């Protein structure tokens with residue numbers, strides 16, 4: 267750890283000859299004392315001999331001193347380990363005995379010099395070995411400068427450390443049986459504190475094969491502090507299967523994301539949640555992802571934005587279908603729901619296990635033919651599809667949890683990615699089951715309490731803390747998504763920033779997408795139309811002179827439906843007790859003018875009322891309002907003196923007749939478009 271701290275603090279080691287010399291000296295220092303001791307004893311023997319050679323008094327004194335020193339060494343070493351005590355006593359006994367002999371007989375007399383030359387180095391080496399063993403066998407903990415002890419993991423060991431520019435990685439081995447990777451994860455803030463770094467600078471990547479090993483990663487300098495502006499798409503005309511680049515990581519490498527699956531890597535296409543608090547940079551994160559998507563040749567995108575395309579207006583011509591929130595977005599959801607099985611069926615018929623770029627091309631390969639005789643079918647290709655719901659809390663409520671999880675599950679094998687952004691990343695916006703059906707997340711700054719919603723526990727444990735950013739670091743994010751190396755999940759990245767100067771490039775990009783990007787294939791277009799009717803027109807070609815691409819077909823003004831609108835098969839509370847078939851009261855003077863082009867003032871007979879009701883549904887369909895409920899008939903009821911309870915009953919009948927389909931929300935019904943040839947709606951059309 268000391269080594270690691272050094273790397274963190276200096277980040278540049280010594281260089282040149284003096285650096286190498288210093289390094290070697292530092293490494294050799296602990297091993298020099300035994301050799302200096304041996305040399306000292308040799309010198310003392312030589313000096314002593316000059317003074318005491320042949321003196322009987324000195325002989326007695328030196329022998330007694332030698333015994334006393336040896337015994338003393340043994341006694342003093344009482345607190346040391348047995349081996350160490352013995353080692354010290356042997357060293358002292360040999361040294362003092364040799365010194366006595368050298369003083370009295372002379373250092374070169376008889377075997378005295380040989381004993382010195384053999385025994386001295388042997389003993390010095392034995393001490394070197396002891397020191398070396400201690401350093402590599404537990405001694406490291408104390409060589410950590412007490413840091414691991416300070417953070418409460420005294421017996422943890424730091425093995426090999428690796429330094430890269432602005433990143434130090436060290437292998438950590440925790441104490442077997444008493445410490446786990448979880449202990450290390452919870453110690454990360456204390457390590458950051460000990461090294462005086464921000465919490466997000468210290469991460470731990472547990473070894474998946476061990477409960478007590480992992481890599482400690484320290485990134486001392488925040489390389490993301492500098493804002494980098496978006497300069498255009500990374501791969502114009504590439505495939506949606508190529509990585510989407512939405513920013514960079516804190517070591518400068520690109521922040522990537524993949525939407526389609528990859529059979530070779532064994533992953534399916536993914537759905538993405540963009541989660542972040544207000545001001546965290548969700549808008550720019552979305553623009554990064556959308557501009558990447560729209561710059562690819564084999565993908566279409568449908569897009570719902572309750573904020574009237576505030577951030578996305580320059581991209582409007584590039585979408586296959588764009589709607590604002592409310593009812594049009596309910597229609598879009600239902601239409602995507604219909605497109606998913608249709609696409610899966612087509613992919614299956616053409617023997618694709620999941621969407622791959624080849625599926626987007628004309629089907630000339632007999633291996634992917636839908637013909638029973640196995641010859642190439644030549645069917646038009648099916649581009650990948652992205653269905654994007656901005657500020658999706660209401661949309662999700664409309665769909666219902668079960669429906670969403672179902673469609674999310676199926677969509678992954680239909681070459682459809684759902685992208686959802688949430689105003690507040692929390693469970694009151696999205697249920698647990700819905701959250702778990704979104705495998706990918708771009709987690710921007712949020713309230714600390716919402717971290718658990720944004721990111722999986724193991725990524726938080728590895729050191730990710732979007733709650734530390736809140737909205738103070740816009741664009742900072744963690745990206746968790748299949749295809750990204752899991753070691754990267756806890757590494758912060760930052761999106762590119764979109765400035766007003768980017769608008770022109772975005773407009774050009776949308777134009778490119780309109781001219782050269784994929785259009786919806788017939789299967790998808792047909793499925794979307796089967797639900798949305800006139801509301802889905804597909805992306806008009808740039809020079810058709812058609813209405814502004816992406817502009818939703820205007821729907822009749824509809825009073826906003828309350829989230830708690832409980833109609834459907836049930837009767838509105840205010841209409842309870844009313845007989846639906848009861849004679850209607852005579853029209854009152856001063857009633858509002860009728861809508862739907864009907865005459866006012868005449869009470870329709872029950873048969874007439876039914877005909878008028880069917881006509882009203884047709885008119886809703888023609889206007890592109892494909893989801894209706896009793897409240898949408900408010901003016902109509904007033905004009906025809908019919909109650910909402912009566913309308914509720916007719917809606918139920920229309921459902922049983924196959925003219926309407928259920929939506930995920932009680933009291934809201936989806937109109938099943940009439941086939942273009944005018945034939946009656948098939949009961950199975952839903």
Ligand SMILES: Nc1ncnc2c1ncn2[C@@H]1O[C@H](COP(=O)(O)OP(=O)(O)OP(=O)(O)O)[C@@H](O)[C@H]1O
Nearest residue numbers: 493543544545546547548549550740741761762763
């Ligand atoms: N990657 C980035 N680098 C620098 N600044 C950024 C980045 N992303 C966003 N910003 C800036 O942060 C501010 C807030 O961004 P943005 O409006 O996208 O946040 P938001 O999460 O969409 O907020 P809200 O939910 O309120 O709409 C803006 O001024 C934007 O320019």
